Amino acid sequence: MTLAPIPDRGGPAQPLLLVKDLSKHFGKSGSVVRAVDGVSFAIRKGETLGIVGESGCGKSTTSRLIMGLIDPTAGEVIFDGEHVGPGGLSVAEFRRQVQMVFQDSYASLNPRLTISESIGFAPRVHGLSREATNARVRDLLAAVGLEPDQFAQRYPHELSGGQRQRVNIARALALRPRLIILDEPVSALDKSVEAQVLNLLVDLKAEFGLSYLFISHDLNVVQYISDRVLVMYLGRVAEIGPVDDLYAHPSHPYTRALLASRPSMDPDHRRTTPPLTGDPPNPVNVPSGCRFHPRCAQVMPKCSAAEPEMVKINADHQAACFLAETVPA
Amino acid sequence: MSNLVHVRDLTVKFVSRDRTVHAVNGVDFDLDQGEVLCILGESGSGKSVTLRALMRLNPPTRTVMTGTLNVGGQDIITASDREIESIRGRSVAMVFQEPMTALDPVFTIGQQIRETVIRHEGVSKADAHKRALELLDLVQIPSAERRLAAYPHELSGGLRQRAMIAIALSCRPKLLLADEPTTALDATVQIQILLLLRRLQRELGMGVIFVTHDLGVAGEIADRIAVMYAGRFVEEGAVREVMRHAKHPYTQGLLGATVHEGMRGKRLTTIIGSPPNLANLPTGCAFAPRCPSADAACLEAVPGLDGAFGAHRARCIHQPAEAMA
Amino acid sequence: MIATIFRRALYSLPIALAVSLFCFLLVHIAPGDPINAILPPDAPADVVAQVKEAYGLDKPLPVQFGIWLFRVLHGDLGRSLATGRDIWPDLHSALANTLVLAAAAAMIGFPLGTMFGSIAGAFRGSWIDRAAVVLAVAGVSVPHYWLGMVMVVIFSVLLNWLPSMGASPDGSGVWALDWGHLSHIVLPAITLSVIPMGIVTRTLRGIVGDILNQDFITTLRGKGLRRGGLIAHVVKNAAPQALAVMGLQLGYLMGGSILVETVFAWPGTGLLLNNAIFQRDIPVLQATILVLSMFFVGLNLAVDLAQALLDPRMRR
Numbered sequence A: 001m002t003l004a005p006i007p008d009r010g011g012p013a014q015p016l017l018l019v020k021d022l023s024k025h026f027g028k029s030g031s032v033v034r035a036v037d038g039v040s041f042a043i044r045k046g047e048t049l050g051i052v053g054e055s056g057c058g059k060s061t062t063s064r065l066i067m068g069l070i071d072p073t074a075g076e077v078i079f080d081g082e083h084v085g086p087g088g089l090s091v092a093e094f095r096r097q098v099q100m101v102f103q104d105s106y107a108s109l110n111p112r113l114t115i116s117e118s119i120g121f122a123p124r125v126h127g128l129s130r131e132a133t134n135a136r137v138r139d140l141l142a143a144v145g146l147e148p149d150q151f152a153q154r155y156p157h158e159l160s161g162g163q164r165q166r167v168n169i170a171r172a173l174a175l176r177p178r179l180i181i182l183d184e185p186v187s188a189l190d191k192s193v194e195a196q197v198l199n200l201l202v203d204l205k206a207e208f209g210l211s212y213l214f215i216s217h218d219l220n221v222v223q224y225i226s227d228r229v230l231v232m233y234l235g236r237v238a239e240i241g242p243v244d245d246l247y248a249h250p251s252h253p254y255t256r257a258l259l260a261s262r263p264s265m266d267p268d269h270r271r272t273t274p275p276l277t278g279d280p281p282n283p284v285n286v287p288s289g290c291r292f293h294p295r296c297a298q299v300m301p302k303c304s305a306a307e308p309e310m311v312k313i314n315a316d317h318q319a320a321c322f323l324a325e326t327v328p329a
Numbered sequence B: 001m002s003n004l005v006h007v008r009d010l011t012v013k014f015v016s017r018d019r020t021v022h023a024v025n026g027v028d029f030d031l032d033q034g035e036v037l038c039i040l041g042e043s044g045s046g047k048s049v050t051l052r053a054l055m056r057l058n059p060p061t062r063t064v065m066t067g068t069l070n071v072g073g074q075d076i077i078t079a080s081d082r083e084i085e086s087i088r089g090r091s092v093a094m095v096f097q098e099p100m101t102a103l104d105p106v107f108t109i110g111q112q113i114r115e116t117v118i119r120h121e122g123v124s125k126a127d128a129h130k131r132a133l134e135l136l137d138l139v140q141i142p143s144a145e146r147r148l149a150a151y152p153h154e155l156s157g158g159l160r161q162r163a164m165i166a167i168a169l170s171c172r173p174k175l176l177l178a179d180e181p182t183t184a185l186d187a188t189v190q191i192q193i194l195l196l197l198r199r200l201q202r203e204l205g206m207g208v209i210f211v212t213h214d215l216g217v218a219g220e221i222a223d224r225i226a227v228m229y230a231g232r233f234v235e236e237g238a239v240r241e242v243m244r245h246a247k248h249p250y251t252q253g254l255l256g257a258t259v260h261e262g263m264r265g266k267r268l269t270t271i272i273g274s275p276p277n278l279a280n281l282p283t284g285c286a287f288a289p290r291c292p293s294a295d296a297a298c299l300e301a302v303p304g305l306d307g308a309f310g311a312h313r314a315r316c317i318h319q320p321a322e323a324m325a
Numbered sequence C: 001m002i003a004t005i006f007r008r009a010l011y012s013l014p015i016a017l018a019v020s021l022f023c024f025l026l027v028h029i030a031p032g033d034p035i036n037a038i039l040p041p042d043a044p045a046d047v048v049a050q051v052k053e054a055y056g057l058d059k060p061l062p063v064q065f066g067i068w069l070f071r072v073l074h075g076d077l078g079r080s081l082a083t084g085r086d087i088w089p090d091l092h093s094a095l096a097n098t099l100v101l102a103a104a105a106a107m108i109g110f111p112l113g114t115m116f117g118s119i120a121g122a123f124r125g126s127w128i129d130r131a132a133v134v135l136a137v138a139g140v141s142v143p144h145y146w147l148g149m150v151m152v153v154i155f156s157v158l159l160n161w162l163p164s165m166g167a168s169p170d171g172s173g174v175w176a177l178d179w180g181h182l183s184h185i186v187l188p189a190i191t192l193s194v195i196p197m198g199i200v201t202r203t204l205r206g207i208v209g210d211i212l213n214q215d216f217i218t219t220l221r222g223k224g225l226r227r228g229g230l231i232a233h234v235v236k237n238a239a240p241q242a243l244a245v246m247g248l249q250l251g252y253l254m255g256g257s258i259l260v261e262t263v264f265a266w267p268g269t270g271l272l273l274n275n276a277i278f279q280r281d282i283p284v285l286q287a288t289i290l291v292l293s294m295f296f297v298g299l300n301l302a303v304d305l306a307q308a309l310l311d312p313r314m315r316r
């Protein structure tokens, strides 16, 4: 077995990953946590889809559902046209094609394995020979900017946070996946290191022909790295669209509030009023109608009565708000 | 000496049997009543240690401080423990990064506010309670009576940080020290807390020293910014000056590396290498090993801050043209 | 809070039931006919029949358990094989003596352990800390039996200061608060207190050290609190865990004093158990274990409730 890259099946027009009505409810009846509640989206081949939203809105749960680390309450995941799960793409094969990188670079590595063992573990399990694995580990270390001679035999605690995150990325690349899910990969890093890792992610994507699902609470980072952005609120999709369109013309009041919460970066035009009051709500008691209505500046009587449908603003841009309007082409 | 805070050549070392960590290596600044200074720097640069030094809160057995350190006319380095204890929480108060761990989990918010008021003002429990109610009102915590009876884990992150601020303000301090108070919060909550702090600072006329690693946060709240690297201020000046015309290569690197609007598609500038080991500092400019403009001269001596006190100045002998900022 | 008390009490019910079931089955696990475990082999036939009838030994096991439980709940613990007397009066006085001894040992061991442990935790790495660690290790590892003997040799035999046997000067098993009785309890109580003292020292050292390293201690110092104010916070934070350990230790003191009671001929449950084991007096064994276990269950419940009372995060 050589672990060759997996060939494309459905052609460029077929989404790489399709998520349909995915839900995850934690807990028993009485106090159900609706962490993810009917989320649908697609990741196209070669694109980076960013997910933003306040903490607790269900970003990590979504990623863990896609990875099959937890079982969904409802919904399905389709990878390159094939249903993932019994009767379709096996979870093992899916996991080879989809890899994940987490925020906590230290907790994601086994402290007792050297860097080279950590990265080489999965290829060895998949039957790659020792020599081939070693060669691949060295290539991967070089690809993520770590000198193989210097780092291969070190242990995780001997590395800085940024270096460890590079190792995690190298490990995610080891099986030549097609999609990498990055859950807050730079949130724990210093700004200068964050920039290094973002540059690296951009390079690797081109070099290996990857697609990314990039999760972050930092709107600037998401804007920088994503092609399309999905805004999540209380387990639901509030708005999704191409990054430039969405940042320039946010259609959902929540997206507008999020964008307006960013620091101004201009001491002469500082923010004067907070766009939102209060803390992100808890998905135990989900508000009726539009989930955002208790915090929405433009709330109308109907907002608490009925849940708004996804409105198509233009071909690629949608928002779940009664005020969102289709822009005539 | 009319400055609220007056610091000259402050050094803080942590001495243990096997090594000495030089966390702060010669910091000078003044802070006036009603002024907001942001100390900006990456992790490990000595921001928290500097802040804690102002209240002598670093671990007493290991810490060695030298230099001049005056807060409200009181010499902090030579003061007795008793004198320090009566300054802490009264004329100088502190807000921490993680309100969850910085509050005692088994005492109610009300108890934690009251004990400060009672400690410093010797008022009755009833009066302290009344003050606590006013304070929650001041930091805009609704249903104050109920929240005073709550334990920290029963509040959301934003409310906890507001409660933390209420405790800090309980004796109307002249100087508020804030150590990354919004770093653990969502951006939507961060901006609320920043605006609250800005308003309170203005209303109460406090001097504030605000530590952050986030340039955007500094831009929202600072009058002046001091950029810290390896235990020194490498650049300081008015917030506009530093943000728009950064002088020091490190500040310029930091600005280039901070992702913000309009950078999409451009390559981010990065700072190569990693910060120096504080147990073993290089002789010259501590940034030299990572600096694109460094030469042999940089390694000879630690560059001084050019320019007059309070002016926009930087510790670099080859100040590059402000190309990328 | 009321709901918490209720819920916790409810949780201990199945445990109590399981313990009783175990004690009940003790008679049936013993080899031979259960009747042989309840009555002496030479018991007259009419007594055998009477007991068989009373215990329903011909009925199915669950029914027998029900009958047994009913009798136990009404204070009927059966008769001793060795003496033929009702078990309850003897067990009652033995229990009282053990309780007195355990309480005395706790009153010596807990405060000392708390003191040593807290000081050691507050001054981690200092010589006081190292001394406390040595003390704790010694306390936990010294064998009771040996220590008891040494004490007897020194204080009773050589110095002749204190009595070495029994609970009272008159040899009766009844406890009273006077010098004669107190002098009898000194040696066994000290011997028994050594292990809990070591364990409490070790635990409190850890707890206090950890608490002092927490962020909120910096906040409290930053508010200008003096030592007294800080101690109040440390105590309230340490109390739930400290109480849990002490509760457990008290339980061990109640049940684990067999050796000490044997060395000092202390007429408590340990001595009772010891004798019952040697005489194969299964009803006494059964009754003693049952009562001690119930005590343990009750103690655990009390500790649980105290913890919930002290730590708001545990009120669930």
Ligand SMILES: Nc1ncnc2c1ncn2[C@@H]1O[C@H](COP(=O)(O)OP(=O)(O)O)[C@@H](O)[C@H]1O
Pocket (backbone or CB within 6 Å): A026, A027, A033, A034, A035, A053, A054, A055, A056, A057, A058, A059, A060, A061, A062, A282, A283
């Ligand atoms: N294993 C779990 N059991 C119960 N609730 C959970 C679990 N995992 C996550 N949650 C809850 O689900 C919600 C969404 O969590 P998460 O997906 O981690 O949010 P995010 O990553 O957007 O911050 C939160 O309210 C969280 O408390």
Ligand SMILES: Nc1ncnc2c1ncn2[C@@H]1O[C@H](COP(=O)(O)OP(=O)(O)O)[C@@H](O)[C@H]1O
Pocket (backbone or CB within 6 Å): B014, B021, B023, B041, B042, B043, B044, B045, B046, B047, B048, B049, B050, B058, B059, B062, B278
């Ligand atoms: N109590 C201490 N003992 C020893 N070293 C310390 C102590 N506190 C901080 N340091 C060290 O001092 C340096 C500066 O720390 P700090 O001021 O916390 O940095 P930051 O800028 O991230 O706030 C770091 O290298 C840190 O490890």
Ligand code: SF4
Pocket (backbone or CB within 6 Å): A252, A253, A254, A290, A291, A292, A293, A294, A296, A297, A298, A299, A300, A303, A308, A320, A321, A322, A323
């Ligand atoms: S639907 Fe109503 S409440 Fe929801 S975002 Fe739109 S305007 Fe606001």
Ligand SMILES: [Mg+2]
Pocket (backbone or CB within 6 Å): A059, A060, A061, A184
């Ligand atoms: Mg998450």
Ligand SMILES: [Mg+2]
Pocket (backbone or CB within 6 Å): B047, B048, B049, B179
């Ligand atoms: Mg810090």
